Amino acid sequence: MDLEALRARLEVDGQEHLLHFWTSLNDDAKQELIDDVESIDVTRMVLKFRDTMELVKGNLDVCLDEIMKPPPPKIISSSSDCSQETLEKYRKTALEAIAKGKLAVILLAGGQGTRLGVPYPKGMFSVGLPSKKTLYQIQAERIKRLQFLAEELTGVKANIPWYIMTSGHTLVATTEFLASHNHFGLDPSNILIFDQGLAPCFDLTGRILLATESKIAKSPDGNGGLYASLRKAGMLDDMASRGVDCVHVYGVDNLLVKVADPVFVGYCLEQGADCAAKVVAKEMADEPVGVFCDVSGKFQVVEYSEILPATAAKRNEDGTLTFSAGNICNHFFTLEFLQRVCSVENEDKLQYHPATKKIPCMDPQTHVAVPKPPAPNGIKLEKFVFDVFAFATNFRLWQVKREDEFSPVKNADGASKDTPTTAREMLYAFDKSLIEKAGGSFKDSEQNLVVEISPLTSYDGEGLETLVKGKVFDLPCIL
Known part of the structure; x- marks a missing residue:
């Protein structure tokens, strides 16, 4: 690319500082920088950053507490309120779908084990069970067991494709780990690993940060980056070619997760849901967990930090919390729904969310490397997997017992909650x-x-x- 043309383009977007080190770069480094600039579509991402920050400012003028409502009872069902006969019906419906190859699983596995104190992907972490099994192994074995149960019921050999979204930090390690363990008995042709997207990091004024003199600072674009990644990696086409009709999506760090849960999936199929979420009841009003709400006629997750304590503490006549449907990152989508929301037009409508962080970078003012910023110095842009619920035409919630299905492994032992020990004890x-x-x-x-x-x-x-x-x-x- 012509240098002056590149400089002119960057100047229009207020990003000409990206070329500050140009004259000191060798030819390889210059090409690396050009490729990086081209890969992120600077104009689009600068506009996205500005739109995101404007939206945040606008939201300060909107009181969610005044417009949010709890989800209507007609869209919520609970495993505790269903008869055993109904639960078995749901289970049978899903196992029959599995035998026909209609169900796939998507694992969100982009997280590193940094907060757990390990330098490898969370999925490779062992919580200390007697078997020493890792999260990946436990989840793979749950898939294998379901395949057996579906075949036992129908007499038809069953396969559940396992789509694993990694990040740049976890892709190679995850791929090698699964291969070195013979994919825990699963057919490797049914395990498809694809990479999460990256978004450029910005300073607090909207300038894209450089990680080095020739490389832009980037970070994973959040679990909501799933939708663009599914499209770009060809995973939706792969699902269609296999005859998949629906998917179960879950996060890697839940020790108790029921992968491809046949009761949840069967419930969704029986209800004709195109989009659904599994939830647990909030334990306390001040529990810092997002809750499902109806906001201006659209279903969404409202984070605890977005509402007043008085709103979070509201209770129904029976004493239960009014806003109690806690999000646990456990979802059902039809393939048709995913194809619709993953289209370029609709996926682009999903808003980024800003996260102010300490970001190692070349300081935009002094142009000196800052490997460990002393204070938050930049903004990462992320999308959330639950932001697509607004596109649903038949949304459903399935409430389960926390002690049976939700035991996240997020923090190292010594923290107050969500540790290997608390998860292990719940299992x-x-x-x-x-x-x-x-x-x-x-x-x-x-x-x-x-x-x-x-x-x-x-x-x-x-x-x-x-x-x-x-x-x-x-x-x-x-x-």
């Missing part, structure tokens, strides 16, 4: 409850509780009765 308690429901018992169930059921033995309790009924188990108990 032990859940697996213990499955054995007791199946007729088993324990000699000492109060102390040193260690109970682990392999997903290959049982997905959520099925088949346990023949193994445990009438038996008394010592602890630790491993099945």
